[in-house]
Amino acid sequence: MRTIRTMLTGRTILTSLLCAGLVAPAGAQQAPEPRRSVSSYGVPGLIDMPSAQMQPDGEIVTSIYGLSNGSGRTQLSFQILPRVQGVFRYATIPDFLRVGDEFIRTYDRSFDVRFQVLKENGWIPDVTVGLQDFGGTSLFSGEYVVASKTFGPQWTATAGIGWGRFGSAGSFTNPLVALDERFRDRPRYDVNTSGGQFSTSSWFRGDAALFAGVEFRPNDRWTLKAEYSSDGYREEEARGIFDRKSPLNFGVEYNLAPGIRLGGYAVGGSEFGFNIQLALNPKRPPTGGSGLEGAALPVALRPSRDAQPQLWSEAWVGAAQVEEPVVAGLDAVLAEAGLELISYRLTGDRVDIRFRNPRYASEAQAIGRAARAMAATLPPSVETFVLTPENERSLGSASVILRRSDLEAIENRPNGAAEMLAVAGIVDSASLPTDGRRYVEDAYPRLNWNIGPYIGYSLFDPDNPFRVDVGLAASAEWEPVRGLVLGGEVRQKLIGNRDESVRESNSVLPRVRTNGPEFLKTDDPFIPYLTASYFFRPGQNLYARGTVGLLEREFGGVSGEVLWKPVNSRLAIGVEANIVRQREFDGLFGFQDLEAETAFISAYYDHGARFYSQLDVGQYLAGDRGATYTLTREFSNGWQVGAYATRTNVSAEEFGEGSFDKGFFLRIPTDWLLGRPTRQTSGLTIQPVQRDGGARLTIRDRLYPLVRSQSAPDLTERWGRFWR
Known part of the structure; x- marks a missing residue:
């Protein structure tokens, strides 16, 4: 494990x-301000x-x-x-x-x-x-x-x-x-306007x-x-x-x-x-970039087939005394590069691996390092490398197919990344054969845990510009078998003022969010979430998730989602349905009487130039129906800045202050701050007014964010880091 x-x-x-x-005019935009x-x-x-x-x-x-x-x-x-x-x-x-x-x-x-x-x-x-x-x-x-x-x-x-x-x-x-x-x-x-x-x-x-x-x-x-x-x-x-x-x-x-x-x-x-x-500026990291990531392995060149033909034999496949050391060596070199081998499929001239990338923000960089690890450890007879990065929920999207001879020939060329992309194949991992695939011994079960401080904040609410709680949090995730994830978190507030809000709800809608301050008034340990989730791929271009438990701080129940995302397409379509009940204010295992059903059809589109849009249409927690539009700009280093707005069949008067739900958010990659590779991020969301209209569940691990970075458009955008 x-x-x-x-x-x-x-x-x-x-x-x-x-x-x-x-x-x-393009020329007018070129000079930097x-x-x-x-x-x-x-x-x-x-x-x-x-x-x-x-x-x-x-x-x-x-x-x-x-x-x-x-x-x-x-x-x-x-x-x-x-x-x-x-x-x-x-x-x-x-x-x-x-x-x-x-x-x-x-x-x-x-x-x-x-x-x-x-x-x-x-x-x-x-x-x-x-x-x-x-x-x-x-x-x-x-x-x-x-x-x-x-x-x-x-x-x-x-x-x-x-x-x-x-x-x-x-x-x-x-x-x-x-x-x-x-x-x-x-x-x-008008001083009385709701704005x-x-x-x-x-x-x-x-x-x-x-x-x-x-x-x-x-x-x-x-x-x-x-x-x-x-x-x-x-x-x-x-x-x-x-x-x-x-x-x-x-x-x-x-x-x-x-x-x-x-x-x-x-x-x-x-x-x-x-x-x-x-x-x-996201383009100006304080550390000058991720310069502490360490140099990548050079591509190991194979000996000449004419000079040493015996080394090019495919007889090593199935020979335990040769095959096992080869796999162990590959596992070790991948681990040294910060990658985790999950499974492999071997033939004499083709090796197919699946691996996790807990280190590099760019999947293209992880693929490049994994390819060089394969070149350093696999016998000369292996000409075709098939590399499938899997996300933290054991979902693989794109598989990249490379010829080893291309790696050897292109590595040191001035435009090597673009040349490598031109000869690479990108296919749906679900289309690959699965017979003969073997998992490494310690791939499952997996345990992740963490104990550390947490900060909870409320920014720019109608009565106070800044409220914050600070405390300790203990979280854990266990994946006993592939795709099944059991996870939860316990928090204990130590100090803070988020419980000082005295604003009472005047909402005419079911109070799915406006009684949120009541959830902040406990000084005892509470459980933000406790869930069992299963992630799997029903077929090509399809991804699925089912989740049950305490889904978020205020609601628990059942959540299901299916995503259609062709690996080479900029468009994705998702369907999500949830049946939930409001939790007790103490944040433990009890529930209140308020029940809700939500369902959405979502369209996601990658516009290129790292602009992404999302349109969600469906029924919200208070029973209102409408749509949410989100536009996100992502920078080459992983920074994200976005905004969203929701309009439903709730009128501005029924909604109350703010008239409709809206906000914006930042996602900051930790490697931008530290200068060393990591996939961790920090987030900040500013929602000027939280009302009951247009309210959605906060579901962990929605599918599109999980798989987007592994799709062909995103890999292509970031392919410049392949040789890093």
Whole structure:
């Protein structure tokens, strides 16, 4: 046993911006952007005003901005594409919301999107169109068209026109009225709105105003900023929490270290502000890459058949005194490379192996190392290598067929990876013969266990920006036979504040998620999950999973899934059904009365360039029906950044705050941080509001994420690491 550790509207304008941002001249996107400082709203800009510049592709910036009156904003921005940027914002404003005779602090969540329609080239400036708070409560909503031009390495000038928040000081009649009279008026901010809807009826409407500013960089450490602001802080002034005495703002920023910038500002002639900016980029690992993985074996060359014909004999197959040492040697060399031999099938000129890859994030790299291990240990008569990586649930997807002579000939060529891919065969592992396959002695049963700390978090909820629990967790998984996995975890909280939420559910739907805070109020040990799962392949292109037990923290029951995924196709179709019951709040073995049935048909598509989309259509936990769309961008080193949105037959009023379910997530490969190979990842999901509409089960080991990395499109994308 192995033990392991025609009339212009907001919608037509948005469509035009998408076309401008996505369909751009290729040459204009080739020059890399420098890292930009950000405004108080988290986008490249001056102080309160935006600029037209963009961050480097893939850049992620967290900015924490505060004013001396107690207001603050925390923003997370992501450069989705070279010309498209998105922002999530969580703001806190003191004495803003009236409750009875008192004014209390309010927390607000909002999203922005920006499209760069022109790229600076000669005398042509950068030009960007932005939608701020386009789908939140509209407290910060505003739109703008802005141009920025650099003058040498030290100066950048910015000027633009804004609406909404950016048209609230020094304003004039909207020039778009000349195109359509509907642009004349803009709906007022409503403090009672539930938010979450796309406020297209407000976009580019109402009075407009001009803004401008300049940025001076005397050296690579210091930046000076000055701007004429068109942000009138009307809602804040109306409540007496901001006194705008001047449209001029001034600031100074210091670049403390790569990716860390500090700023101080004089705002509105009455307030002082600060900004802490933390930037990172998936393309720039802090360790410079996975350079600690160790060198791969060279391809061992076979002796000449003419000089030593006896070594090319196939008589070794079936001769125990020869065959057993060959297999043992292969197992040992694979283990030295961090791979685990599971099974093998031998003939005189062809060897078929299945192996696990617990070390390398890229399956192509694991296949390359396994192929060199085979070349180092197998007799010269073996010309064909068949390599099938299996995931942690004993599912194999693609089998790669290589000729040994190609390995020997191509290894040291300048374009060796591409040449090797051109001569490799990729087939469905279920199509291969199984007669004569033998499993290594310690392949099963398998035991994995772990004891260590855990961190549970709640980010940017409606009452508190940050709640966290810290404790100890013990988990184990046992695979007694191939494909059958018994697993569970026990946790004990040591310290935390996630149990301090006092918000009571006002949901009119079955409370499948809004009573979630009740599950956090136990100080005793609890069981996040305890399941028995079986994974298997019913046939070619098919994968299946059945799971029973305590499926997640809040629900237990039965879950089943079937996935159709041809190994060479970018498309996959899945079907999932679940029958569950809500667990007791103490997180042990009891159940409450609430029962639910969910079922989904899912379509997955690999768009190429490491963009992936997923559409789930079906019935959710509260009995509502609808669809969830998820878009994920994955970088070559395994970083993932994605967002999702769900709409069901539950109305915005029935759903409650937020109007519909949405969120975004990050998946960070540990090898990006440590510089040494590992398949471990860390995840972060931000869901601004968790309600009962559009709620799904959190099922472990859904099939598509398990098999995607082993399919031909993904192997091809990452084949450049074959010789690493």
